[in-house]
Amino acid sequence: MEQKLAETIVAVRGGGDLATGVIQKLYRAGFKVVILETAIPLAIRRTVALCSAIIHGSFKVEDVEAVCISDISQCSDIWHNNQVPIIIDPEGNSIDKLQPTIVVDAILAKRNLGTKKAMAxxxxxxxxxxxxxxxxxxxxETMRGHQLGRLYFDGMAIPNTGIPGEIGGKSAERVVHSPATGKVKHIREIGDIVQENDVLFYVNQVEVRSPIDGVLRGLITNGIEITKGLKCADVDPRSADKVDCYTISDKARALGGAVLEGALYLGRQKNLF
Incomplete structure (x- = not known):
């Protein structure tokens, strides 16, 4: 049975920076979007990640504002206010109650954390x-390059290489991983211009330094406990006038367009809307 887009619920698993590009496209298209997140989001590009609403209660990226809720029954009020509800639900347990038409796994974990075709x-x-x-x-497809945003109806995305996409001629060297397990204490903030070897933050008493010169584009939430090896910061080597830490990235927008395309195409194929 066909339904209007404005009546169509989309549950998005994950609210990081790339997921936020997806959420914006779905929100602008008129879907009722709800975000399912973890209790302690680990996004590093926090200024453009709607999961920051879990920490702050609400958070706005461009024209989309997410509001943290404690129960799925609160979704209607948030949608009525033209906002996007976000709830702590890493397992997707609320999906049965939500009965969404569409589920999007935007966790970007490089593996399936429980998303099933039977969900929607x-x-x-x-x-x-x-x-x-x-x-x-x-x-x-999420890998930068010619295939970015491609839809695979039969097959899989390109396997994870473990090497970040190249930006400003830098790849792996622009990403910072935690050297220890412990509590994060910020020294610098997102948007700061940093030099190689500047102290960015501490993990307990261990200094974490910038690997290169550039703009601190991503930095994990202050005060949380993290594990050794976790991706926790990102330094953009491009000049400050070419780095924007406060708007959705080209990659996130591309992925958002791809998800919207997939949703509309499949909706038509299945006579859903």
């Missing part, structure tokens, strides 16, 4: 770790 009439997943049409209806 349309199930879309971003990145490696999923197989279409066995596990989901469509997989979205």
């Amino acid at each position: 009439p349309i199930v879309i997943a971003l990145g490696p770790g999923f197989s279409a049409p066995q596990e989901v209806d469509v997989v979205i």
